[in-house]
Amino acid sequence: MTAENSNPHEQQPKSILSYVWDLPNVCSLAGLGCTLLAIYFIILGVFSAAMIGMIWAVAFDWADGLVARRMKGRTGSDRLFGGQLDVLIDIVSYGITPAIFLLSYGKFEPIFLPGAFLMLAAAAIRLSYFSTFGLADGGKYIGLAIDNNNIVIVFIFLFEGLFSSEIFSVILYSSGLGLAALNVSQIKTPKLSGNPINVVLLAAYTLGVTAVYGWKLL
Numbered sequence: 781m782t783a784e785n786s787n788p789h790e791q792q793p794k795s796i797l798s799y800v801w802d803l804p805n806v807c808s809l810a811g812l813g814c815t816l817l818a819i820y821f822i823i824l825g826v827f828s829a830a831m832i833g834m835i836w837a838v839a840f841d842w843a844d845g846l847v848a849r850r851m852k853g854r855t856g857s858d859r860l861f862g863g864q865l866d867v868l869i870d871i872v873s874y875g876i877t878p879a880i881f882l883l884s885y886g887k888f889e890p891i892f893l894p895g896a897f898l899m900l901a902a903a904a905i906r907l908s909y910f911s912t913f914g915l916a917d918g919g920k921y922i923g924l925a926i927d928n929n930n931i932v933i934v935f936i937f938l939f940e941g942l943f944s945s946e947i948f949s950v951i952l953y954s955s956g957l958g959l960a961a962l963n964v965s966q967i968k969t970p971k972l973s974g975n976p977i978n979v980v981l982l983a984a985y986t987l988g989v990t991a992v993y994g995w996k997l998l
Contacts, residue, residue: 799861804848808865811840815873822877822884828993830881831937834930837873839986841866841927842973849974867907874926875903878933882956886949895953902960903929909964921969924962928972931982932959934989 799805818833848854848862879896886892903926916922936955940948972978 793857799858799865802854802858802862803851804844804862805865807840807844807847808862808869811837811844811873812869814840815869815877818877819880822881825884826997827881827885827937827940828996831934831993832990834873834877834881835934835986835989837877838927838930839982841870841873842979842982845973846979867911870926871903871907874929875900875907878903878929878956878959881933882952885945885952892949892953895956899929899956899960902963906963915971916968919971919974921971923965923967924959924969925972926963928969929959929963931985938989938992 800809814833814836816833818830818837821827821830821833844862844866848859854862879900882896882899883892906923906926909922910925913922933952933955936951943951972982
């Protein structure tokens with residue numbers, strides 16, 4: 781192709797690893813690290829530590845969007861790459877991790893497999909829908925955004941000690957199915973991560989539950 785026929789708006793992609801140094805992507809990968817720790821502790825059965833990893837995954841997820849909106853000089857490819865990275869990490873953090881948590885708490889009994897699948901499938905469908913259609917009119921999500929899955933599960937698990945493991949596994953199963961249904965519902969929910977007040981509230985919530993679960997680990 782000659783220079784005359786080339787599109788001046790086309791941008792040659794940078795090397796793969798060069799995108800890692802984009803600060804919002806650093807935040808996204810930090811959240812992925814928290815998710816990996818959460819999965820590690822879920823498999824070990826150290827659920828209080830897992831809850832800390834799950835809520836910090838949300839905190840870093842919100843942070844990457846906050847940083848991206850305030851950064852100047854990011855190119856179109858930077859934003860596109862960051863958006864794709866965010867979606868891929870979201871399915872791990874808010875789909876796979878809660879599903880593994882349900883299975884692990886249920887001692888990997890086969891009866892928990894349908895619930896885990898429905899949670900994971902709903903998360904994948906929800907993300908695919910959002911990636912295709914984006915926000916609805918007025919800047920709202922269609923269906924419950926899946927970062928709320930972790931926020932709710934971490935809160936519910938605070939009350940785990942009040943019930944026997946058998947009863948709480950039913951509560952957890954029902955909660956997971958309820959969240960899955962909300963993820964793929966037609967309800968409109970606000971974009972919480974875009975509001976500075978909500979960011980402060982999440983920071984306080986993250987620090988609070990970290991302190992509570994950290995105390996439980998002592």
